Each structure stands twice: as C-alpha cells, then as structure tokens.
Amino acid sequence: MKQAPAKITIVSQSHLCRNPRVLKEATALAAAGYNISIFTAVYSDELYREDLSLLAGTGISYEIYSDLRKRDWASFKARLSRKLWLIAQTWGIESRYILGYNAGNLKKRITASRADLYIMHQELATVTGGLMVDDYRVAFDLEDWYSEDLLPEARKNRPIKLLKQAEKTALEKGAACYTTSHAMANGLKAFYNSGRTSAVIYNSFNANNTTGEQQLQQDYLHLYWLSQTIGPGRGLEFFISCMAKSKVRCKLSLRGNIAEGYKNSLLAILAPKDSIEFLPMIKNSEIQADMGCYHIGLALEPDTPPNKDLTVSNKLFHYMAAGLPVIASYTRGQAEIAQQCPGLIFMYRQNHVDELVGILNELGAKIETGSLPALKTRMIEFYQANFSWPIQAEKLVNLIKNIFETAR
Structure with a gap:
C-alpha cells in the first residue's frame, strides 16, 4: 500500500x-x-x-x-x-x-x-x-x-x-x-x-529573462528603489545628496508607500540636474517584470541593528533576478553576496560620500559608452546559475x- x-x-x-x-x-x-x-x-x-x-x-x-x-x-x-x-x-x-x-x-x-x-x-x-x-x-x-x-x-x-x-x-x-x-x-x-x-x-526569486532594455533611455542613469514603506532612516537622503555631487544626470524612481511630507523633503534636497519619480506599490507577481525597465537597483541598507547588518534584503535578490546591477551599502549580509559576483554589485561603505559618488560616475560612464546592457546580461546569467x-x-x-x- x-x-x-x-x-x-x-x-x-x-x-x-x-x-x-x-x-x-x-x-x-x-x-x-x-x-x-x-x-x-x-x-x-x-x-x-x-x-x-x-x-x-x-x-x-x-x-x-x-x-x-x-x-x-x-x-x-x-x-x-x-x-x-x-x-x-x-x-x-x-x-x-x-x-x-x-x-x-x-x-x-x-x-x-x-x-x-x-x-x-x-x-x-x-x-x-x-x-x-x-x-x-x-x-x-x-x-x-x-x-x-x-x-x-x-x-x-x-x-x-x-x-x-x-x-x-x-x-x-x-x-x-x-x-x-x-x-x-x-x-x-x-x-x-x-x-x-x-x-x-x-x-x-526566479530569474526574469526579459530585461525591458528596449524601453530604457540612455541619456541619464535610471536608479530604482523598492520598499513597501518609504521614510526617514533608510539612506535616501544620503543617496540623493551624493547624486547631486556626481557628474551624471540621475533619475531616481521610488516605488512604495510614502507620506506627502516626506516626499516634499526629498524634493527639497534634489539637485536641478536630477529628478525623482514616485511610484505606487504593485503586486508581487508584477515586480520582476517592472524592474527590468530600470538601469540600476538600490539596496541602501543600514548596518544597525544587527539584523540589518547580517540579513540579505529581499530587494537585493529582486534586483538581481531582474538583471539589474546593484548599488549596495556595506552590510555583512550584502557583502556576502557581492563577494560572490564581482563587478555586478557596486558596494560603498556606510556614509562614505566619495565612494558612492565614484560609483555613480562609473555607472554614468557605462551609460555613455553603451556598456550597461552587457552588464545587465552578465547579471541575469550569473544570478540564474548561482542564486x-x-x-x-x-x-x-x-x-x-x-x-x-x-x-x-
């Protein structure tokens, strides 16, 4: 039986x-x-x-x-x-x-x-x-x-x-x-x-083989950040200030729920050359395909408390699964993943302005030379084979x- x-x-x-x-x-x-x-x-x-x-x-x-x-x-x-x-x-x-x-x-x-x-x-x-x-x-x-x-x-x-x-x-x-x-x-x-x-x-997550590259504009660096709740203490103020110091024109797309007051505070520190787009939350089943429409994913995690330092956030794997190279703050959890895929996750130490500005300039140069699509292809292939x-x-x-x- x-x-x-x-x-x-x-x-x-x-x-x-x-x-x-x-x-x-x-x-x-x-x-x-x-x-x-x-x-x-x-x-x-x-x-x-x-x-x-x-x-x-x-x-x-x-x-x-x-x-x-x-x-x-x-x-x-x-x-x-x-x-x-x-x-x-x-x-x-x-x-x-x-x-x-x-x-x-x-x-x-x-x-x-x-x-x-x-x-x-x-x-x-x-x-x-x-x-x-x-x-x-x-x-x-x-x-x-x-x-x-x-x-x-x-x-x-x-x-x-x-x-x-x-x-x-x-x-x-x-x-x-x-x-x-x-x-x-x-x-x-x-x-x-x-x-x-x-x-x-x-x-x-499952890898998304459709990167949406045909929808991308190449005259600015299109950065993407995802979280159910967007608010203070998440690294956005620091990141926007570094965008202003970079040589590249940046567009920052923020997807998640955000209070009107906080939205205005971010707009107030935005440099004239840059822009911010506020997007509503979408279903989990739609996230992967949507992510393919951006250049770079942002994982701006703090390194305190210990849980934040040691875990790997969902968003990091979401970005990778969609073929997005990632700008990531240094935490021990994120460093664990970055060390396994060199050249695909661009990591800066917490609150180190020069390091983050340098990363933005480097990625901006890849936009100008047209080498970013190859980087996205490498990411999706590496992710699919390893994560x-x-x-x-x-x-x-x-x-x-x-x-x-x-x-x-």
Whole structure:
C-alpha cells in the first residue's frame, strides 16, 4: 500500500502576498510531494483574495488562525488582549500576546489536525514553536534576527527576553533551523554559543529573462528603489545628496508607500540636474517584470541593528533576478553576496560620500559608452546559475527530506 505523503504545516502571521518566502517554500515543498497547509493571520479582504489567487492550482490548504477583517466580538477581543499586554510590557511583563493577535489560540489551532512537521516563520510562530519542540517535530525559518531588530525606541514594545529564548530553542532543539545568509547563521551561532549552525536558504526569486532594455533611455542613469514603506532612516537622503555631487544626470524612481511630507523633503534636497519619480506599490507577481525597465537597483541598507547588518534584503535578490546591477551599502549580509559576483554589485561603505559618488560616475560612464546592457546580461546569467530560487528550493527540499529520513 502506497504511503500517504507527509503532512507539513507552515505557520506565519501575515498575508501570503506580503511574505513571498512562505509562498515559495510552500510551493516548493508541495511540488516535492508533501501535503502542505499554511496557517496565518489576515486583516484585509483585498489581500486575502490576492493570497488565494497565488495559491490557485497548487493544492495547498490555506487556513486562518486570526481574522481581523471583521469588526466582530472575536476581533475586538484579539485587539483588546494585545493592547492590554502592551501595557503590561511597559511594566516589564513579557508575553507572546504582544507579538500578534489571537496568540493564545495558535498552538491549539495548528495542532488540531496533527502534522508530521511544523515550520515556523516570523516572531509569534517562532515563540509558539519553542513551546512545542518537546512534543512535536518543529523546524524554524529564522527570516530575521527577531530579538536584534528595530531601533531602541521600537524595541521597548518587544518581548526581547522571550524572543531570545525562542531563538536559542530554535537553534538547539529544532528539527531544522535555517536562515537567510551565512553571516546571519554565524552571528546567531556565536551569540547563543550554539554547537549548531543554521542552514542557509537565500531568499531569492526566479530569474526574469526579459530585461525591458528596449524601453530604457540612455541619456541619464535610471536608479530604482523598492520598499513597501518609504521614510526617514533608510539612506535616501544620503543617496540623493551624493547624486547631486556626481557628474551624471540621475533619475531616481521610488516605488512604495510614502507620506506627502516626506516626499516634499526629498524634493527639497534634489539637485536641478536630477529628478525623482514616485511610484505606487504593485503586486508581487508584477515586480520582476517592472524592474527590468530600470538601469540600476538600490539596496541602501543600514548596518544597525544587527539584523540589518547580517540579513540579505529581499530587494537585493529582486534586483538581481531582474538583471539589474546593484548599488549596495556595506552590510555583512550584502557583502556576502557581492563577494560572490564581482563587478555586478557596486558596494560603498556606510556614509562614505566619495565612494558612492565614484560609483555613480562609473555607472554614468557605462551609460555613455553603451556598456550597461552587457552588464545587465552578465547579471541575469550569473544570478540564474548561482542564486535563482530553483537552486534554493532544491536545498530546502533536501533539508526537509533529511528531517524525515533522520527520524526513521
């Protein structure tokens, strides 16, 4: 009699269309023959419909453990509970209830139909998984270093001790633990003095073979920056000031949600030779093709806190997958990728004006000589051979396969 496929439950706390790593993981494991369910929290009808469209035809089950779309008694209780625990946090009382809605029901909900393996994503699921490891087979995808993220003011509302304990448990007791870069894996190992190093699954994407080069103008350097939220502290002010000091005419396209006041502050420091274009967010499924219409991607990440220094941002791999050479600030995570593809990622040290201005001038010269298209072709070919999602998906499938083989 043929054995039924192993059942894997993936637990997150955000809409699938806002967390592409969960979607990629789920579809890769479903394609490998596993029975996949995703449990998550939702708050928007529009985003929920987008979630379902992404899962169409995959056979993946999509379950909700916290639903804030309706203003009913259940959602009121969930919101009130979190607010009360946030107040308790100001008195030094930590709780997983701070990390998300309906936290107390999460473990019961996901274990009602027992899975052969649970894979935990994001803060609340990681903490919940830490409570389950003695009774269930639990793996952890540490997408970020949760206890070492955000600036000091924001960390006041975070249960840092609880997150640290959950991360340590994930490293030491998880059926598997994996993360987004070798820099992150080594940082976690050193911090927790663990004898175990997390596996690395880069958060990459499928390569886009259509670069959109025919749509590009060649009389200016067209720079592109993507983020769901555009605001202060992201390196844009510094970058625009360096654009002004460069010899090349620059057009900066910013895609994401931005407040009108901040938009005006950026325009106020713009040099007459340069321009800025503000673009709305688009669906994840449209991002790759759109990126092919620009010259250079921007990954202007800060090197603090430690999570920002050690991770590799989604946008870096998005740019590479679309064939965009990248201007990147120095972080240990981004340097890890840049060292593997010399001449394709142009890296400057944090706040070093001369280095960034020099990079802009160098790329401007490539526009004048017509050599940028060849650089974009090199990027897409190198990325496809070394970083694209099918390569990472194979590593993930082998990692999960090893969990089940070891358990026999």
